[in-house]
Amino acid sequence: MDLLSDLKKGKRGAIAKAITIVENDQKETRKILKKIFKDTGKSSIIGITGPAGAGKSSLINKTAISLKKLGSKPAVLAIDPTSHVTGGAILGDRVRMTESTDSGTYIRSIASRGATGAVSRSLRNSIRILEYAGFNPIIIESVGAGQTEVEIANIADITVVVFNPNTGDSIQTIKAGLTEIGDIYLVNKSDLPGTNQLFDAVRDFIGDSDRNPTILKTSVKKNAGISVFAKTLKDMMTIKKKFKEEKDLERFEAELKDIVLNNINEKVEEMMQSDKTFSNYLKKINSKKMDPFTAADKISKSIVK
Template identity: 45%
Template sequence: MSVDATTDQAEQVAAGSALHAGRLITRIENGRADARAVLRSLAPHCGKAQLIGVTGPPGAGKSTLVSALIRELRGRGRTVGVIAVDPSSPFSGGALLGDRDRMVESSSGDSGVFIRSLASRGASGGLAAAVNDAVDVLDAMGKDVVIVETVGVGQGEFDIAEIAHTVVLVFVPGYGDALQAMKAGITEIADVVVVNKSDSPGAEQTFKELAAQGFERTGPEGTPPWPVPVLRTSALRHDGIAELVDAVDEHHRFTGRTAWRTAHEHARRRARFIAFANDRLREELLETAVDERSLTDPYGAAEEFVAELVDAHRRLTAHRAAGAETEQK
């Protein structure tokens, strides 16, 4: 892609073009290298959106809850972008869920809402890298809030904690899923816990058992802990949705007043650097580095290859430092 084409793509996305944003996300999803140049041009337009992650076990009604969140946020005059991690990704092998189809249908015709299902296939950086890039696209579009809904299985639940400012962990009545989540450590990423389908049998008991846990998130040293609220919602009836948005907003304000937000953004930028560097190394170096020794002694060849790269990087860094010192003199 030429420089002019890259600039035009970035300008169209920054102007709020859903068409150009969709095309760019498709290139990100397919691992197209030319998407990086557009993302780089979009960087000055990023950093304003509130990022919300919605995760939890399959069947918790996450997509229905996201639909309800969209309605509530739009009612408050805020524009919304949604990245729904597609179950057709390599993590689950399924197809696009019907409730996500309904999510799209319920928001059709509303220019203040942009919804995109995303599979991480083709993105060598994995789920977090592809979703991070797509989030930046919606952020650059000018969306006030960007919601990321995960499949709810595997590493994606933990990846979302590196992306979202606030993670909403969703359960349904019945303590089994919640107990398994606690055993797996998933509750450690939650900023807000929600018992959805609260009008179902067992909801009150599940709520009481979760609330009794006294979940608390700890942040950077010297910052106060965040007492994780446990809420009840019925997404289909829109019960508790306003309270959920209020809780998410309060968490966002809390992290903004402390070093939490700065630490989160630092961790996200670090993860993005590693993902981009991984992509470039894979393209420029790894393919050409494979030789006969790599096939017969992959461990030794890989160690030697990395050691040579590290040594070259150190020498380059020392050379730049010496040059800067000379200029100062």
């Protein structure tokens, strides 16, 4: 399989091809992962999240360049809300990140496709492809939209939450659940008015918690705070390495359950489409000869023989 040797060399075409397989072809994904799994799991995963418009893409662009100067080899996976027309990812993010791409950072958009588990699945395996290709850290960018945030916090070693003074409801946003997940909180676009109030609010709401997260200000426009942020990430990557084993165990547990349930789901779907049993019970419910719970129990028993 030439794809793997090109992947190991970090060739961009091979990486793009492998990630496309991971997103679209479960059978081929399994083949690739069986071969590369041993050589994955060593990179730091940094999740960067926050409300839309917080300036994450431009921030990641600059931070990737700073991380490179500190001797890292970053890659970026941007989770995009799916474009409904094509089912592909909207590539706005890539346009804003051209500078870091030119400096050798690998950037890829992944369509979120709206399904909770699906994000985790293609994300986990895309991360493995990038690890195999030698990238570290791997930065995941996501649009602040509820469930995905929590998923990213589960996958990432370091979670960064980005706010900016423009999102008028930022204090509400801060209260609404992003308080538990961040290791670093950034007030971005700190050249804008309202920065100090927002910074103080974040510190008051979040800074006092047991987790004691880091709170920083950055401005892409003024190129302020970016190198401090990159240095903070680099130091945190070293600290988190010590806990990687137990974090990995949690992740593998979640992944294994996910795959097992997925396998069972597929089997059940197949059975329901092709098996007479299901349609027979359906008719019984329809004619009120049986209630749905009894029917479901009988069908379940016939599956779990």
